[in-house]
Amino acid sequence: MKQLMSFIRKEFYHILRDRTTMLILLGIPIVQIILFGFALTTEVKNTEVAVLAPTNDEATQRIIDKLNASAYFDVVTQIHNTNEIQPIFRDAKAKLVVVFDDHFAEKLRHNGKAHIQLIADATDPNAATSFTFYATNIIAGYQQELMGETKNPYQITPEVKMLYNPQMIGAFNFVPGVLGMILILICAMMTSIAIVREKEKGTMEILLVSPMKPIYTILSKITPYFVLSCVNFATIMLLSVFVLKVPIAGSFMSLVVVSLLYIFVSLALGLLISTITTTQIAAMLFSGMGLMIPVMLLSGMIFPIENMPMPLQIFSSIVPARWYIAAVKAVMIQGLGFSAILKEMGILALMSTVLIGISLKLFKVRLE
Amino acid sequence: MIKYLLKKEFKQILRNPFLPRMIIMFPFMVLMVFPWAASYEIKNLNLSVIDNDHSSFSRELTQKVISSKYFRLTDVSNDYKQALKSIEKREADLILEIPAHFEKDLVNRQGAKVMVSANAVNGMKGGIGMTYLVSIVNDFNAGIIQDLMPVAPVGSSVPTVEIDSRYRFNQHLNYRVFMVPALMVMILTLLCGFLPAVSIVFEKELGTMEQINVSPVPKTTFILAKLIPFWLIGFIVISIGFIIAWVVYGLVPAGLFSTIYLFAAIYILAISGLGLVISNYASTLQQAMFIVFFFMLVFIMMSGLYTPIDSMPEWGKWFAAFNPLKHFMSVMRSVYLKGSNPIQLSKDLFALIGFAIFFNSWAVLSYRKKN
Numbered sequence: 001m002k003q004l005m006s007f008i009r010k011e012f013y014h015i016l017r018d019r020t021t022m023l024i025l026l027g028i029p030i031v032q033i034i035l036f037g038f039a040l041t042t043e044v045k046n047t048e049v050a051v052l053a054p055t056n057d058e059a060t061q062r063i064i065d066k067l068n069a070s071a072y073f074d075v076v077t078q079i080h081n082t083n084e085i086q087p088i089f090r091d092a093k094a095k096l097v098v099v100f101d102d103h104f105a106e107k108l109r110h111n112g113k114a115h116i117q118l119i120a121d122a123t124d125p126n127a128a129t130s131f132t133f134y135a136t137n138i139i140a141g142y143q144q145e146l147m148g149e150t151k152n153p154y155q156i157t158p159e160v161k162m163l164y165n166p167q168m169i170g171a172f173n174f175v176p177g178v179l180g181m182i183l184i185l186i187c188a189m190m191t192s193i194a195i196v197r198e199k200e201k202g203t204m205e206i207l208l209v210s211p212m213k214p215i216y217t218i219l220s221k222i223t224p225y226f227v228l229s230c231v232n233f234a235t236i237m238l239l240s241v242f243v244l245k246v247p248i249a250g251s252f253m254s255l256v257v258v259s260l261l262y263i264f265v266s267l268a269l270g271l272l273i274s275t276i277t278t279t280q281i282a283a284m285l286f287s288g289m290g291l292m293i294p295v296m297l298l299s300g301m302i303f304p305i306e307n308m309p310m311p312l313q314i315f316s317s318i319v320p321a322r323w324y325i326a327a328v329k330a331v332m333i334q335g336l337g338f339s340a341i342l343k344e345m346g347i348l349a350l351m352s353t354v355l356i357g358i359s360l361k362l363f364k365v366r367l368e
Numbered sequence: 369m370i371k372y373l374l375k376k377e378f379k380q381i382l383r384n385p386f387l388p389r390m391i392i393m394f395p396f397m398v399l400m401v402f403p404w405a406a407s408y409e410i411k412n413l414n415l416s417v418i419d420n421d422h423s424s425f426s427r428e429l430t431q432k433v434i435s436s437k438y439f440r441l442t443d444v445s446n447d448y449k450q451a452l453k454s455i456e457k458r459e460a461d462l463i464l465e466i467p468a469h470f471e472k473d474l475v476n477r478q479g480a481k482v483m484v485s486a487n488a489v490n491g492m493k494g495g496i497g498m499t500y501l502v503s504i505v506n507d508f509n510a511g512i513i514q515d516l517m518p519v520a521p522v523g524s525s526v527p528t529v530e531i532d533s534r535y536r537f538n539q540h541l542n543y544r545v546f547m548v549p550a551l552m553v554m555i556l557t558l559l560c561g562f563l564p565a566v567s568i569v570f571e572k573e574l575g576t577m578e579q580i581n582v583s584p585v586p587k588t589t590f591i592l593a594k595l596i597p598f599w600l601i602g603f604i605v606i607s608i609g610f611i612i613a614w615v616v617y618g619l620v621p622a623g624l625f626s627t628i629y630l631f632a633a634i635y636i637l638a639i640s641g642l643g644l645v646i647s648n649y650a651s652t653l654q655q656a657m658f659i660v661f662f663f664m665l666v667f668i669m670m671s672g673l674y675t676p677i678d679s680m681p682e683w684g685k686w687f688a689a690f691n692p693l694k695h696f697m698s699v700m701r702s703v704y705l706k707g708s709n710p711i712q713l714s715k716d717l718f719a720l721i722g723f724a725i726f727f728n729s730w731a732v733l734s735y736r737k738k739n
């Protein structure tokens with residue numbers, strides 16, 4: 001036990017005496033959670049609109065005003081013939097072109113019918129679906145106005161409720177994902193050089209000839225980084241609750257427990273990388289660059305896992321972030337209790353044992 | 369002199385047991401696997417229906433919803449509480465609640481309501497699901513109106529605005545077309561950002577930096593020799609990207625390859641320049657990696673790769689304007705999907721040239737031959 005303590009102390013010195021690195025490690029999550037929390041939202045707002053109205057009349061003007069008044073659209077320009085549509089899209093001046101019939105108001109009055117075409121830049125398919133839907137709704141609102149008193153007796157009005165995030169605040173969607181991503185990447189990057197650095201510097205030999213058991217070496221490597229990661233977790237939590245105003249809807253304790261487990265899994269993952277690589281560069285590239293894309297894309301942070309093809313869904317289940325982010329969403333956003341995240345907890349616990357087990361096994365091989 | 373330095377740099381990269389393999393494998397792995405994951409194409413949404421009316425109308429509406437390709441009926445719940453349970457268990461994504469007297473109200477010309485609740489924990493999924501469901505309800509409504517509305521006498525009817533919508537550049541709303549060019553940018557950014565960031569600090573840690581420092585190599589030559597290998601690596605990487613996009617996904621740019629190469633050439637200089645700046649300031653490999661990791665993640669997340677820049681707050685848009693990745697990302701998408709040419713993209717071109725000059729001058733200036 002005394003041995004272990006002195007080794008832990010050694011590892012703490014390694015970190016504490018490199019002030020710059022420590023400041024970087026503590027600073028990164030602060031800046032990132034604030035940037036991403038405020039800036040990221042999948043909601044489609046402020047879409048730039050170009051209008052093609054051959055005849056400017058009170059009806060077209062009313063519709064344009066209605067579009068402009070909504071948070072979804074900014075009418076930026078008027079064009080005068082259909083040849084201008086393509087260049088508008090190509091120069092990214094607008095994402096939606098609203099094309100009115102000529103003599104729009106007149107047609108509406110005399111023929112009882114007039115026509116609007118919405119042409120969307122579908123480069124981003126989902127944004128296009130969303131803003132076309134919004135524009136259709138706004139024009140339908142004008143239709144309601146036309147009907148005025150004579151309300152359609154057969155109208156079915158859908159009442160829409162967005163559960164857990166009624167105002168569609170971006171931070172509610174992104175905080176769990178960003179939290180999961182930052183924690184795993186920073187944890188893995190930190191520990192990934194822990195052992196390989198000793199190999200490169202030649203101090204590994206001293207460790208190997210010492211009477212320390214491998215498990216103690218591994219534990220002593222993890223402990224200081226665990227403390228550091230807990231500090232990171234605490235700052236991210238404080239910032240999300242008090243600055244980004246994302247409340248913790250469920251039990252705070254379950255959130256802490258699952259997070260500690262996740263931090264441990266991430267550190268163990270880094271350690272495993274450290275035991276299998278031979279140079280610091282390889283270890284860092286593996287953990288920083290190699291993990292970044294799978295964690296971003298296969299964790300459900302941005303893209304829902306249910307939509308992926310089966311092989312990828314299976315593959316995604318070895319990404320620890322997937323389970324952690326699901327658990328954080330359940331507890332923090334949906335306000336569910338501990339019983340809702342038992343499965344995630346179990347999987348993360350299993351992962352940590354497996355990762356530590358493999359590291360230990362590989363570590364032993366090198367001892368011989 | 370640069371010739372010898374370049375020779376050294378290439379040897380250093382090629383003789384590393386890890387780097388050459390990674391440079392080739394990384395684009396392959398990412399482009400073969402991840403476009404399949406990066407999909408917002410929302411289908412098979414799980415729907416829980418609460419039918420309090422049990423009428424022919426309510427059944428018709430339910431039928432119409434589940435026969436669309438977007439929805440799958442998971443359960444018919446008795447009340448809202450039960451439906452909410454299935455949302456909590458992640459068995460359902462949306463709830464459609466049809467109130468009692470739905471049919472009676474409609475037939476009695478009173479108008480009716482339906483309640484749509486979407487799980488907005490994933491905002492995009494919830495939003496799109498809600499959009500689809502409401503559109504189907506509106507369609508159903510139009511059918512009802514046609515069936516029930518007595519034929520109005522000519523002239524007295526309410527004027528109607530007909531709306532139809534077209535999608536340009538990506539008619540089938542295929543998400544992969546949108547993501548593959550973006551992933552190519554991401555690969556290029558990661559490789560040409562991370563590798564230069566370690567290249568100088570690596571020599572510092574190894575001790576070989578001192579030899580360079582006591583040699584007569586001018587600063588600019590040294591930085592240039594560091595830069596050129598990554599430039600070539602970038603070209604290899606992006607060419608691999610072109611081939612995979614074409615062979616695996618059948619994607620060829622609507623514009624010219626030369627346009628992309630032109631922008632890529634400048635972009636790689638910019639991003640590698642940033643890497644070299646970081647490498648100059650960092651004193652350990654770990655520091656360099658963490659700082660470059662920080663920038664890469666910020667650049668990627670704030671580039672419009674996943675979330676629209678238009679929706680960001682004003683400061684976020686300003687921030688994005690100073691993000692080289694954002695410019696190159698939008699160039700790639702424009703060239704691939706819209707066939708834009710450099711003149712139309714001149715704003716991005718000048719921005720990228722600006723970044724390239726800025727970062728590389730900084731790299732030269734911040735390289736100190738003294739310790």
